[in-house]
Amino acid sequence: MAKNLTTRKEDYSRWYNELVIKADLAENSGVRGCMVIKPYGFAIWEKMQAGLDKMFKATGHQNAYFPLFIPKSYLSKEASHVEGFAKECAVVTHYRLKSTEDGSGIVVDEEAKLEEELIIRPTSETIIWDTYRRWIQSYRDLPLLLNQWANVVRWEMRTRLFLRTAEFLWQEGHTAHATEQEAVEEAVSIMNLYADFAENHMAVPVIKGTKTESERFAGAVETYCIEALMQDGKALQSGTSHFLGQNFAKAFDVKFATKEGNQEYVWATSWGVSTRLMGALIMTHSDDNGLVLPPKLAPIQVVIVPIYKGLDQLNAITEKVNPIVEALEARGISVKYDDRDTHKPGFKFNEYELKGVPIRLAIGQRDLENGTLEVARRDTLEKTSVPMEVVIDKVETLLEEIQKTIFKKAKAHQQSHITEVNSYEEFKVVLEEKGGFLAAHWDGTATTEEKIKNETKATIRCIPIDVKNEAGKCMVTGKPSPYRVLFAKAY
Amino acid sequence: MAKNLTTRKEDYSRWYNELVIKADLAENSGVRGCMVIKPYGFAIWEKMQAGLDKMFKATGHQNAYFPLFIPKSYLSKEASHVEGFAKECAVVTHYRLKSTEDGSGIVVDEEAKLEEELIIRPTSETIIWDTYRRWIQSYRDLPLLLNQWANVVRWEMRTRLFLRTAEFLWQEGHTAHATEQEAVEEAVSIMNLYADFAENHMAVPVIKGTKTESERFAGAVETYCIEALMQDGKALQSGTSHFLGQNFAKAFDVKFATKEGNQEYVWATSWGVSTRLMGALIMTHSDDNGLVLPPKLAPIQVVIVPIYKGLDQLNAITEKVNPIVEALEARGISVKYDDRDTHKPGFKFNEYELKGVPIRLAIGQRDLENGTLEVARRDTLEKTSVPMEVVIDKVETLLEEIQKTIFKKAKAHQQSHITEVNSYEEFKVVLEEKGGFLAAHWDGTATTEEKIKNETKATIRCIPIDVKNEAGKCMVTGKPSPYRVLFAKAY
Numbered sequence: 001m002a003k004n005l006t007t008r009k010e011d012y013s014r015w016y017n018e019l020v021i022k023a024d025l026a027e028n029s030g031v032r033g034c035m036v037i038k039p040y041g042f043a044i045w046e047k048m049q050a051g052l053d054k055m056f057k058a059t060g061h062q063n064a065y066f067p068l069f070i071p072k073s074y075l076s077k078e079a080s081h082v083e084g085f086a087k088e089c090a091v092v093t094h095y096r097l098k099s100t101e102d103g104s105g106i107v108v109d110e111e112a113k114l115e116e117e118l119i120i121r122p123t124s125e126t127i128i129w130d131t132y133r134r135w136i137q138s139y140r141d142l143p144l145l146l147n148q149w150a151n152v153v154r155w156e157m158r159t160r161l162f163l164r165t166a167e168f169l170w171q172e173g174h175t176a177h178a179t180e181q182e183a184v185e186e187a188v189s190i191m192n193l194y195a196d197f198a199e200n201h202m203a204v205p206v207i208k209g210t211k212t213e214s215e216r217f218a219g220a221v222e223t224y225c226i227e228a229l230m231q232d233g234k235a236l237q238s239g240t241s242h243f244l245g246q247n248f249a250k251a252f253d254v255k256f257a258t259k260e261g262n263q264e265y266v267w268a269t270s271w272g273v274s275t276r277l278m279g280a281l282i283m284t285h286s287d288d289n290g291l292v293l294p295p296k297l298a299p300i301q302v303v304i305v306p307i308y309k310g311l312d313q314l315n316a317i318t319e320k321v322n323p324i325v326e327a328l329e330a331r332g333i334s335v336k337y338d339d340r341d342t343h344k345p346g347f348k349f350n351e352y353e354l355k356g357v358p359i360r361l362a363i364g365q366r367d368l369e370n371g372t373l374e375v376a377r378r379d380t381l382e383k384t385s386v387p388m389e390v391v392i393d394k395v396e397t398l399l400e401e402i403q404k405t406i407f408k409k410a411k412a413h414q415q416s417h418i419t420e421v422n423s424y425e426e427f428k429v430v431l432e433e434k435g436g437f438l439a440a441h442w443d444g445t446a447t448t449e450e451k452i453k454n455e456t457k458a459t460i461r462c463i464p465i466d467v468k469n470e471a472g473k474c475m476v477t478g479k480p481s482p483y484r485v486l487f488a489k490a491y
Numbered sequence: 492m493a494k495n496l497t498t499r500k501e502d503y504s505r506w507y508n509e510l511v512i513k514a515d516l517a518e519n520s521g522v523r524g525c526m527v528i529k530p531y532g533f534a535i536w537e538k539m540q541a542g543l544d545k546m547f548k549a550t551g552h553q554n555a556y557f558p559l560f561i562p563k564s565y566l567s568k569e570a571s572h573v574e575g576f577a578k579e580c581a582v583v584t585h586y587r588l589k590s591t592e593d594g595s596g597i598v599v600d601e602e603a604k605l606e607e608e609l610i611i612r613p614t615s616e617t618i619i620w621d622t623y624r625r626w627i628q629s630y631r632d633l634p635l636l637l638n639q640w641a642n643v644v645r646w647e648m649r650t651r652l653f654l655r656t657a658e659f660l661w662q663e664g665h666t667a668h669a670t671e672q673e674a675v676e677e678a679v680s681i682m683n684l685y686a687d688f689a690e691n692h693m694a695v696p697v698i699k700g701t702k703t704e705s706e707r708f709a710g711a712v713e714t715y716c717i718e719a720l721m722q723d724g725k726a727l728q729s730g731t732s733h734f735l736g737q738n739f740a741k742a743f744d745v746k747f748a749t750k751e752g753n754q755e756y757v758w759a760t761s762w763g764v765s766t767r768l769m770g771a772l773i774m775t776h777s778d779d780n781g782l783v784l785p786p787k788l789a790p791i792q793v794v795i796v797p798i799y800k801g802l803d804q805l806n807a808i809t810e811k812v813n814p815i816v817e818a819l820e821a822r823g824i825s826v827k828y829d830d831r832d833t834h835k836p837g838f839k840f841n842e843y844e845l846k847g848v849p850i851r852l853a854i855g856q857r858d859l860e861n862g863t864l865e866v867a868r869r870d871t872l873e874k875t876s877v878p879m880e881v882v883i884d885k886v887e888t889l890l891e892e893i894q895k896t897i898f899k900k901a902k903a904h905q906q907s908h909i910t911e912v913n914s915y916e917e918f919k920v921v922l923e924e925k926g927g928f929l930a931a932h933w934d935g936t937a938t939t940e941e942k943i944k945n946e947t948k949a950t951i952r953c954i955p956i957d958v959k960n961e962a963g964k965c966m967v968t969g970k971p972s973p974y975r976v977l978f979a980k981a982y
Contacts, residue, residue, distance in 0.1 A: 030565070030621050031609065034558035039637065042555050064533050067525035068611075068642055068658050069581075072588070074521070076597045086588040090560075091599050092611065093584045095646040097563070097577040106567045108582050108608055117599055118522065120559075120583065120611075130521050140833065146530065151559055151642065155586040167559050342631065 003354050007288045012232040016283060020161045023291045023355050025278065033159040033166030040355065041278065043299035045169070048277060049149065051201045051296070052171065055193055061145045061173060066127050068151075069118040074126040078251040081125065084218020088155040090120040090166075120153040125219060125244070125270055128174045129252040136176060136266055138257045143186070144176040152274075162279040163236075163491050170274035173241075176266045178256065180245075183267035184222075187243040190271045191224035191465075194239035202277065203294040203407035204228050204284045205414045206238060207437070207486065209462025214446045217270075221245035227461045227486070229414045230283040233435020235461045235488035238280050241271035279491070285379075285406050291356025292379050294406055295399040302328060302335040302395055303357045307345045307364035314339065317363050320388065324361075324373075327392045333399065353378060358402050359395055379406050420484065424452075424475045427487070431458055437488050441481035443474035452476060458487040494845050498779045503723040507774060511652045514782045514846050516769065524650040524657030531846065532769065534790035536660065539768060540640065542692045542787070543662065546684055552636045552664060557618050559642075560609040565617040569742040572616065575709020579646040581611040581657075611644040616710060616735070616761055619665045620743040627667055627757055629748045634677070635667040643765075653770040654727075654982050661765035664732075667757045669747065671736075674758035675713070678734040681762045682715035682956075685730035693768065694785040694898035695719050695775045696905045697729060698928070698977065700953025705937045708761075712736035718952045718977070720905045721774040724926020726952045726979035729771050732762035770982070776870075776897050782847025783870050785897060786890040793819060793826040793886055794848045798836045798855035805830065808854050811879065815852075815864075818883045824890065844869060849893050850886055870897050911975065915943075915966045918978070922949055928979050932972035934965035943967060949978045 005022065006014045020026055025041030028034075037045065053063070069092065076082045096112030099105070121127065128146075135141060153167050173190060177183040191208055198204045206226035216223040220242035228238045246265040249255070255263045285292040295301050304324065306317040321337055328335045336357075338348055345362065352360055362374040373391050376383040379402050386394050417436025421427045427440055442448060442460065453459050467483045474481050496513065497505045511517055516532030519525075528536065544554070560583065567573045587603030590596070612618065619637075626632060640662050650656050664681060668674040682699055689695045697717035707714040711733035719729045737756040740746070746754045776783040786792050795815065797808040812828055819826045827848075829839055836853065843851055853865040864882050867874040870893050877885050908927025912918045918931055933939060933951065944950050958974045965972050 027625075029558045029618065031558045031560045031562060031618070034560060036558065036622050037556040039553035039555045043553070045556075046554065062530035062534070063537065064530045065528040065536075065660065067520045067522045067527065068644065069522045069525060071522060072597060072599075075588075082588075082597055086590070086597060089586065089588050090583045090609075091585040091588065092581045093599065094582040095580065097566075097573075097580050097582065097610070099577070106563060106573055106577060108563075108584065118581070119588070127520065127522070131527055134518075153559065169556065 003290060003350055005288060005290065005354075008231060015288070016279075017161065019282060019286060019290060025282070026161045028161065031166075033156060035161050035165050035167075037169075037275070040299060044281070044293070044297055045275060045278060047297045047299065048201070049171075052197055052273065053149075055197060056147050056171075056173070059189070059193065061147045061175075063148060064146045065148055065150070066124050066131065068121055070121050070124070070127045072117045072119060074130055075119050077126060078219050078247055081219035081247075081251075085122045085154070089122060090153045090155055092118040092120065121150070122152055122154045123270070123272070124148070124150070124152075124172055125174065125248050126252070129248040129254060129268070132174075132176055132266070133252050133254045136254055136256050139178050139259055142176055142178045142256060142266070143182065145173075145186075146175065147171055147173040160279075162275055162282070165275075168275045170272050172270060172272040175269045176249075176254070177269070178258070178264075178267070180267050183269050184243050187222065187224055187241045187269040187271065190241040190269070191226060191239070194241065194271075194273060195226050198226055198228065198238055198277075198280075199407065201294070201296045202281050202284075203296075203403055203410060204238070204280055205407065205411040207414075207462060207464055209464040209467075209486065211240075211462060212446070212449060212460045212485070214449055215460065217242045219244060219247050221247070225462055227488075228280045228284060229417055229436060229488070230280075230491070231413065232283075233417060233489070235437065235490040236276070236280050236283070237461070237490065238277060239271070239273040242269060244268035244270060284410050286356065289381070290354030292406060293356035293358060295358045295403045298356065298358050299334065300336045300352075300355075300357050301333050301399060302359045302361060303348075303352045304335065304337045304361045304363065305345050305348045305352075306337075306339055307362055309365075313365055314341075316368055320368065321363065324388075324391060328395060331392070331396055333395065359398055361391070361395075377402055379409075418486070422475065427458075427475055428456055431456055431487075431489065435489065437461065437486045439484040439486055440475050441472035441483075442485050443477045443479035443481055445477075448474060448476050452487070457489050459490055461486045461488050461490060494781060494841055496779060496781060496845075499722060506779070507770075508652065510773060510777060510781060516773070517652045519652065522657075524647060526652050526656050526658075528660075528766070531790065535772070535784070535788055536766060536769060538788045538790065539692070540662075543688055543764065544640075546688060547638050547662075547664070550680070550684065552638045552666075554639060555637045556639055556641070557615050557622065559612055561612050561615070561618045563608045563610060565621055566610050568617060569710050569738055572710035572738075572742075576613045576645070580613060581644045581646055583609040583611065612641070613643055613645045614761070614763070615639070615641070615643075615663055616665065616739050617743070620739040620745060620759070623667055623757070624743050624745045627745055627747050630669050630750055633667055633669045633747060633757070634673065636664075636677075637666065638662055638664040651770075653766055653773070656766075659766045661763050663761060663763040666760045667740075667745070668760070669749070669755075669758070671758050674760050675734050678713065678715055678732045678760045678762065681732040681760070682717060682730075685732065685762075685764060686717050689717055689719065689729055689768075689771075690898065692785070692787045693772050693775075694787075694894055694901060695729070695771055696898065696902040698905075698953060698955055700955040700958075700977065702731075702953060703937070703940060703951045703976070705940055706951065708733045710735060710738050712738070716953055718928075718979075719771045719775060720908055720927060720979070721771075721982070722904065723774075724908060724980070726928065726981040727767075727771050727774070728952070728981065729768060730762070730764040733760060735759035735761060775901050777847065780872070781845030783897060784847035784849060786849045786894045789847065789849050790825065791827045791843075791846075791848050792824050792890060793850045793852060794839075794843045795826065795828045795852045795854065796836050796839045796843075797828075797830055798853055800856075804856055805832075807859055811859065812854065815879075815882060819886060822883070822887060824886065850889055852882070852886075868893055870900075909977070913966065918949075918966055919947055922947055922978075922980065926980065928952065928977045930975040930977055931966050932963035932974075933976050934968045934970035934972055936968075939965060939967050943978070948980050950981055952977045952979050952981060
């Protein structure tokens with residue numbers, strides 16, 4: 001398989017688009033803005049789901065399922081929420097089709113018009129808090145810690161596979177608490193959980209922080225986030241966790257009886273990560289040869305390619321390979337033996353490089369004679385010859401090493417792309433020439449934030465959780481600033 | 492917890508509705524016909540998903556994801572398909588909301604009208620075969636064995652939790668094959684897989700068969716099905732697997748190059764089971780005390796309830812219980828120790844009976860003195876006192892026994908409710924007085940089938956796979972019939 005991949009240097013954006021298609025991850029469908037997630041891409045997403053789901057359950061969350069449809073009146077109940085989502089809502093207005101009278105086609109049956117339009121959920125706070133009103137009466141019903149895996153629709157005008165699609169898959173957690181403190185702690189602990197998952201499963205380093213008011217979720221009091229940095233120096237928001245205060249409890253009249261017998265509004269959080277994480281995963285690690293996958297999320301962790309002439313050689317190789325496959329699987333390692341006779345080894349090497357399989361084992365006639373295998377790692381492209389009797393241990397160790405190595409590499413890139421800048425001029429130069437996160441002083445106003453965005457396309461990605469107090473002056477207005485915030489251009 | 496459950500004898504239908512609500516499985520949402528699946532109900536569905544998903548993957552299928560939306564023109568391409576689904580389609584016509592000019596509310600923005608309406612998928616053959624056209628060029632691309640877990644919408648006028656809802660969750664398999672024989676074999680093997688799952692995981696005995704033409708899936712050449720029998724003598728279609736011939740390949744122009752270099756249309760199957768299985772599970776095993784769950788699908792397999800006065804007794808009990816919990820979990824058994832001090836043991840006993848937890852262990856002061864526990868099984872409500880040192884083995888054996896026992900009980904019910912009838916009069920009497928499956932001769936025409944349906948509400952559930960050839964005469968028309976088919980009233 002010839003890769004013919006545009007290089008990152010040539011055109012990073014095109015490289016990404018081509019890679020998603022050529023590595024069989026996803027493609028555009030016949031429906032504007034909606035993608036088809038192909039089996040190989042979906043297998044990676046399933047591994048992400050499994051990892052996250054385990055972490056949610058380990059922290060006391062349960063899954064449930066709420067309707068796809070949200071009555072228009074529900075969406076309208078929380079003012080800032082509907083303002084944030086109204087412009088991108090897919091609206092169901094009818095519930096039946098019929099044949100045209102002349103039999104020439106199928107049309108919407110105007111007699112089957114809904115009394116109230118239904119919105120395809122862009123997020124589920126409203127339908128869920130309408131339900132929570134029935135479920136929560138007393139402090140004994142709290143906390144309520146639920147999550148759902150679902151599809152949502154936000155009618156985006158400019159879409160890109162995984163990064164921004166009209167329909168996407170995600171999980172959305174919705175929790176209810178008796179106290180403000182407990183809700184804030186939940187929102188923070190989920191931000192930490194997301195960071196843990198990003199760094200330790202995806203090998204994607206992230207910066208944890210809070211959003212400015214203008215970047216907050218529509219309806220939130222505080223939005224916590226994790227921000228990743230792509231190889232082109234642009235940031236990618238990878239997960240958000242919102243402290244919603246009592247906004248939705250008030251909009252949907254959800255009160256509970258306290259231990260003392262008072263009626264109080266419930267405190268809320270919501271949080272989500274989506275198939276967008278696939279974009280972060282792809283762009284963080286991959287290179288001009290194709291995908292580089294962290295072993296923990298690779299659908300195939302090891303591929304074995306036989307190099308042979310004729311059936312006798314193949315049989316001799318297969319005899320050696322079979323016990324290796326079994327031994328690897330016994331250690332929980334997913335392995336594929338690709339003995340297709342329709343493709344040459346070189347084609348297969350290219351294919352698995354493109355698909356980011358972490359380790360490739362090749363075995364030919366000379367290896368049989370020497371009792372060795374060739375071990376190639378995808379991240380560094382290094383090859384070594386390894387005696388057959390140690391290959392199982394070698395593979396196991398190498399998988400762990402690759403997981404660590406690609407994280408370290410990405411972390412080094414992130415660290416070297418956080419630049420302190422002290423004037424707006426310097427800001428603009430660094431932004432254009434180097435990119436990455438720019439740590440700068442800002443006066444805390446939405447006006448200045450917007451001016452910077454309009455003039456440079458950079459937005460405030462977050463106020464880092466571990467921000468240091470450092471009195472300074474806003475790079476634009478000169479007004480006082482208590483600490484530096486992180487700017488970047490973003491996906 | 493007082494159960495206050497209507498008994499099955501009083502009103503079977505009401506018993507079911509109450510049970511679904513009181514056992515915390517699901518409830519109606521504020522959106523007409525759409526349910527909320529509650530955490531306990533969803534946990535059962537997750538176990539079903541996991542079991543089925545493993546079986547699909549073990550037979551070479553992969554998961555993928557296709558868009559929620561289907562352009563109206565796609566749905567219209569296969570004539571009988573659109574005819575079957577047109578009357579229950581939720582239609583998206585707009586993609587934006589806006590504030591009214593006077594600011595009094597939110598309305599659909601008429602300027603954001605879609606050029607072509609989008610249908611919320613009622614099933615995905617059309618969008619998937621539109622995609623397969625791009626994926627299939629050669630015999631080397633076949634077979635294509637894909638499945639997706641998704642939500643679908645069919646606008647039903649009369650809905651019931653799990654059994655018939657406007658939105659439901661399901662899996663839909665869509666496979667593409669080079670030959671007719673291979674596609675038929677796939678459809679049959681999935682019917683067998685579904686039967687295996689129903690009987691060996693859900694403990695629900697089923698009859699495998701084919702549908703008559705009028706009961707076939709819209710667009711199928713043959714529909715294979717599994718039919719279960721509920722305690723009230725009504726049948727419940729639990730899964731279908733369709734051989735689609737070349738219908739969708741022709742509608743979407745999907746051809747492949749054969750080994751010989753000819754261009755041929757691809758052969759197809761599709762198959763699905765849905766959250767309807769939850770209804771089958773609930774109605775097959777449960778009794779007037781609540782749910783009875785098969786151990787393989789029970790979210791909590793064992794509950795342990797302490798019976799105590801004062802904290803000292805509780806602590807002494809907990810000390811004995813902790814190692815039991817650990818030992819059970821070490822064997823992969825899910826166990827809950829309910830030491831809440833807010834509820835009395837009697838309340839807890841009722842609650843777990845209602846929720847169908849297969850085994851309850853109770854331990855009180857006298858047990859501590861005697862070194863015993865009380866073991867209660869949910870299916871038979873039998874209680875025995877068991878020495879503490881053998882309780883782990885006892886529980887493990889008992890879980891297996893319960894799984895077998897409830898299957899046997901359901902199987903006996905099914906077997907005793909298959910009645911051969913030889914006249915239409917007898918048919919009507921047995922249908923009303925006994926219910927169940929009626930094995931009768933039928934002339935093979937849709938006219939007679941419809942007459943019987945209109946007059947008795949019974950439909951032909953299936954022509955059993957293992958049907959015996961037995962020349963006879965149609966009970967209605969007296970015309971010749973080669974074998975008996977199975978009639979029943981159905982959900």
